[in-house]
Amino acid sequence: MELTKYITEMAKAAKDACYALNMASTAQKNQLLSFIASGLSAERNKILAANETDISAARKQGIDTALLDRLQLNESRIAAMIDGVHQVAALADPVGEMDEFRVLPNGITLGKMRVPLGVIGMIYESRPNVTLDAAILCLKTGNSCVLRGGSEAINTNKAIASVITSSLKQAGLPENAVNLLTDTDRAGVDILVGLSEYIDVIIPRGGKGLVQRVNEKARIPVIKHLDGICHVYIDASAEAEMAINIAVNAKTSRYGTCNTMETLLVHVSRAAELLPVLQQKYAEKGVELRGCKLTQKILHNDIIPASEIDWSTEYLAPILSIKVVNDVSEAISHINYYGSHHTDSIITNDLSHAQLFLRMVDSSSVMVNASTRFADGYEYGLGAEIGISTDKVHVRGPVGLYGLTSQKWIVMGQGQVRL
Amino acid sequence: MELTKYITEMAKAAKDACYALNMASTAQKNQLLSFIASGLSAERNKILAANETDISAARKQGIDTALLDRLQLNESRIAAMIDGVHQVAALADPVGEMDEFRVLPNGITLGKMRVPLGVIGMIYESRPNVTLDAAILCLKTGNSCVLRGGSEAINTNKAIASVITSSLKQAGLPENAVNLLTDTDRAGVDILVGLSEYIDVIIPRGGKGLVQRVNEKARIPVIKHLDGICHVYIDASAEAEMAINIAVNAKTSRYGTCNTMETLLVHVSRAAELLPVLQQKYAEKGVELRGCKLTQKILHNDIIPASEIDWSTEYLAPILSIKVVNDVSEAISHINYYGSHHTDSIITNDLSHAQLFLRMVDSSSVMVNASTRFADGYEYGLGAEIGISTDKVHVRGPVGLYGLTSQKWIVMGQGQVRL
Numbered sequence: 087m088e089l090t091k092y093i094t095e096m097a098k099a100a101k102d103a104c105y106a107l108n109m110a111s112t113a114q115k116n117q118l119l120s121f122i123a124s125g126l127s128a129e130r131n132k133i134l135a136a137n138e139t140d141i142s143a144a145r146k147q148g149i150d151t152a153l154l155d156r157l158q159l160n161e162s163r164i165a166a167m168i169d170g171v172h173q174v175a176a177l178a179d180p181v182g183e184m185d186e187f188r189v190l191p192n193g194i195t196l197g198k199m200r201v202p203l204g205v206i207g208m209i210y211e212s213r214p215n216v217t218l219d220a221a222i223l224c225l226k227t228g229n230s231c232v233l234r235g236g237s238e239a240i241n242t243n244k245a246i247a248s249v250i251t252s253s254l255k256q257a258g259l260p261e262n263a264v265n266l267l268t269d270t271d272r273a274g275v276d277i278l279v280g281l282s283e284y285i286d287v288i289i290p291r292g293g294k295g296l297v298q299r300v301n302e303k304a305r306i307p308v309i310k311h312l313d314g315i316c317h318v319y320i321d322a323s324a325e326a327e328m329a330i331n332i333a334v335n336a337k338t339s340r341y342g343t344c345n346t347m348e349t350l351l352v353h354v355s356r357a358a359e360l361l362p363v364l365q366q367k368y369a370e371k372g373v374e375l376r377g378c379k380l381t382q383k384i385l386h387n388d389i390i391p392a393s394e395i396d397w398s399t400e401y402l403a404p405i406l407s408i409k410v411v412n413d414v415s416e417a418i419s420h421i422n423y424y425g426s427h428h429t430d431s432i433i434t435n436d437l438s439h440a441q442l443f444l445r446m447v448d449s450s451s452v453m454v455n456a457s458t459r460f461a462d463g464y465e466y467g468l469g470a471e472i473g474i475s476t477d478k479v480h481v482r483g484p485v486g487l488y489g490l491t492s493q494k495w496i497v498m499g500q501g502q503v504r505l
Numbered sequence: 506m507e508l509t510k511y512i513t514e515m516a517k518a519a520k521d522a523c524y525a526l527n528m529a530s531t532a533q534k535n536q537l538l539s540f541i542a543s544g545l546s547a548e549r550n551k552i553l554a555a556n557e558t559d560i561s562a563a564r565k566q567g568i569d570t571a572l573l574d575r576l577q578l579n580e581s582r583i584a585a586m587i588d589g590v591h592q593v594a595a596l597a598d599p600v601g602e603m604d605e606f607r608v609l610p611n612g613i614t615l616g617k618m619r620v621p622l623g624v625i626g627m628i629y630e631s632r633p634n635v636t637l638d639a640a641i642l643c644l645k646t647g648n649s650c651v652l653r654g655g656s657e658a659i660n661t662n663k664a665i666a667s668v669i670t671s672s673l674k675q676a677g678l679p680e681n682a683v684n685l686l687t688d689t690d691r692a693g694v695d696i697l698v699g700l701s702e703y704i705d706v707i708i709p710r711g712g713k714g715l716v717q718r719v720n721e722k723a724r725i726p727v728i729k730h731l732d733g734i735c736h737v738y739i740d741a742s743a744e745a746e747m748a749i750n751i752a753v754n755a756k757t758s759r760y761g762t763c764n765t766m767e768t769l770l771v772h773v774s775r776a777a778e779l780l781p782v783l784q785q786k787y788a789e790k791g792v793e794l795r796g797c798k799l800t801q802k803i804l805h806n807d808i809i810p811a812s813e814i815d816w817s818t819e820y821l822a823p824i825l826s827i828k829v830v831n832d833v834s835e836a837i838s839h840i841n842y843y844g845s846h847h848t849d850s851i852i853t854n855d856l857s858h859a860q861l862f863l864r865m866v867d868s869s870s871v872m873v874n875a876s877t878r879f880a881d882g883y884e885y886g887l888g889a890e891i892g893i894s895t896d897k898v899h900v901r902g903p904v905g906l907y908g909l910t911s912q913k914w915i916v917m918g919q920g921q922v923r924l
Contacts, residue, residue, distance in 0.1 A: 108864070188886070201867070204897065286897050287897070287898060302724070328920035331922050339923055452914070454917045457922045459923035460918075461916075466609075479622070482911055482914070492897040493901060497880075498872070501746075501751065503876045504879055
């Protein structure tokens with residue numbers, strides 16, 4: 087009950103603050119961001135000391151190296167965080183944008199105005215820089231937020247939030263525009279995602295377990311990212327060198343990212359020519375291959391068979407499943423059935439196949455002759471990214487500032503009444 | 506278990522059908538709609554007979570007159586339904602629209618393509634024409650659907666669905682593009698809204714009880730409409746005649762609609778002048794008034810006091826609560842706190858107040874010098890409306906064809922890989 091009260095009051099404070107934020111001008115919001123950048127610079131030793139406390143505690147608990155790396159801050163990471171604040175300040179402010187104006191037959195002028203969503207509830211795991219990223223993206227778009235980071239980063243998160251709170255004060259904006267929940271009880275997440283009266287959208291950012299748990303419990307719209315089972319399909323007409331370059335890049339440039347290829351599809355007419363070359367390239371990088379029957383045959387049974395489960399697995403590791411398909415339609419069906427609707431690419435020189443693939447593949451990013459690794463807010467020029475949405479409603483793919491806004495209808499009459 | 510299996514198979518069939526629908530050209534979809542219009546005309550006697558069966562059963566169960574009226578079809582209602590099909594056929598098809606193209610520094614062309622959401626789950630109550638409306642709006646936007654109407658309309662719904670199924674066959678499109686659930690167990694709703702694997706969006710259309718139940722249980726994004734607690738605020742500078750006309754129209758043109766005004770706010774400087782005139786006008790229409798202390802005083806205590814609960818009540822009846830406020834900011838705060846974020850209007854000649862109201866009122870439609878009754882898909886020129894959304898994400902206010910679509914990113918490269 088104490089926990090419910092604590093979280094509810096925090097959410098209510100965020101709601102109260104959101105109207106003042108909506109009214110803040112772009113200049114005021116950018117000034118706030120510059121105060122935050124200066125504050126981070128001035129307080130970097132305090133933040134690093136707090137981070138050291140978290141790191142020591144995590145080490146004592148025997149937390150694994152990958153997680154320790156995500157938790158760790160250092161001078162260069164803080165410099166990158168500060169740089170990020172300046173970048174967001176430099177982006178155009180979507181709030182207040184008006185468009186789609188038209189005059190109705192009765193003389194009413196109808197249009198749309200872009201406005202903040204209101205209060206964003208952000209739930210994330212160990213990386214403390216998310217505290218800053220989420221806060222500055224919400225502030226730039228006039229949203230207040232309630233942040234709930236991982237308990238292992240609690241001291242670092244508090245130190246960062248303290249800089250933000252001081253900056254809000256300095257800018258004359260409500261301190262409750264950004265609220266960090268400091269409870270460490272997992273039940274807190276369930277409480278937060280039920281507060282539909284105060285919170286407009288929940289954004290979970292973390293592993294699949296966290297996202298599924300949030301989605302299961304939420305009584306509020308969720309902008310979420312589940313898995314990234316991305317495909318590259320090499321079509322019959324693909325240019326060989328391009329196909330090989332992209333297939334290698336999409337798998338090997340990074341293994342742990344959501345836009346990394348997990349399954350390669352190859353047109354039957356090109357399999358005998360391209361698979362042996364690719365096998366060698368992947369072997370050089372240490373990528374384990376798992377193939378369909380025909381792939382195995384072409385590669386002289388040098389690789390293990392791909393089982394049904396492989397086609398729907400996000401390896402996040404140097405493993406790749408390969409399937410030979412009969413035509414572009416089979417490739418599209420495979421992608422829509424087994425994929426995760428994240429990002430898929432066709433390598434082709436056939437215009438009608440490119441058009442069919444673009445239209446029919448049901449994914450947030452659909453590509454022609456490019457590496458799936460480009461599916462990213464920075465690469466797309468959004469300037470900043472709060473996540474990648476695998477949902478279809480509201481926002482799909484990389485989520486930048488616009489994804490944190492909504493449009494309301496505005497109606498300007500001269501006294502019209504409805505007959 | 507039988508019920509779960511039945512509903513799951515229906516949803517899976519809808520999913521299987523949605524890819525063929527996505528590929529259907531606009532001409533093909535419009536031809537389908539013309540087959541449906543002809544079919545309704547040819548089968549009108551069968552539909553009316555089925556409706557008579559439903560009406561008799563409802564009468565035996567002692568169902569109230571308002572519900573009987575919603576359930577009833579007749580020649581003219583069928584004619585209106587047929588007319589609606591032609592209207593939707595005449596609307597532009599949003600599917601396949603491409604925009605926001607830009608060329609990235611690396612030479613990649615990036616843009617967005619508008620696509621169907623996939624499978625829409627529609628849950629509604631007694632009005633059988635919703636079966637048709639939902640089906641044709643989904644078909645026009647290339648979505649397949651699973652429809653679950655009220656059990657009291659089951660025979661009428663089956664007769665309408667049968668026309669749609671035949672038309673799909675005639676048009677060479679999959680019959681499972683439109684699926685009517687014919688179970689009458691309320692547990693069916695809970696099963697349907699959990700099928701996130703097959704259904705992309707749930708749209709409940711009906712009373713607040715139904716919508717809340719769906720929202721509570723859904724594991725899928727919901728496009729919903731809750732209550733319409735709409736306000737008109739008469740500002741200090743309002744033109745008197747305009748203010749009176751709009752205040753009367755917004756309340757009295759229809760009582761049961763969601764865009765009807767439920768609370769009137771009046772600037773303190775205009776209360777003594779306008780309230781007595783309005784009192785008389787409302788008395789002529791039989792509207793009961795409930796006022797704040799000052800309103801009561803000005804109206805010589807002729808009206809009952811408004812209690813705290815009145816400010817957040819959707820009367821849907823000839824009752825109006827009235828509050829005198831000190832300025833536009835108080836009006837905005839009242840609306841954001843007590844309202845339902847549906848539609849609110851300011852009557853003013855003060856430009857800065859109009860701008861403030863438009864920016865700060867957190868509602869799906871915000872109006873200046875117009876009656877709240879205009880918040881409607883037809884009035885806004887959307888041509889058709891599947892509902893009005895009081896949500897902020899995805900779509901807000903009247904939902905037409907665009908609200909049933911999503912945008913995916915499309916990326917066209919010439920072999921780019923990510924460094």
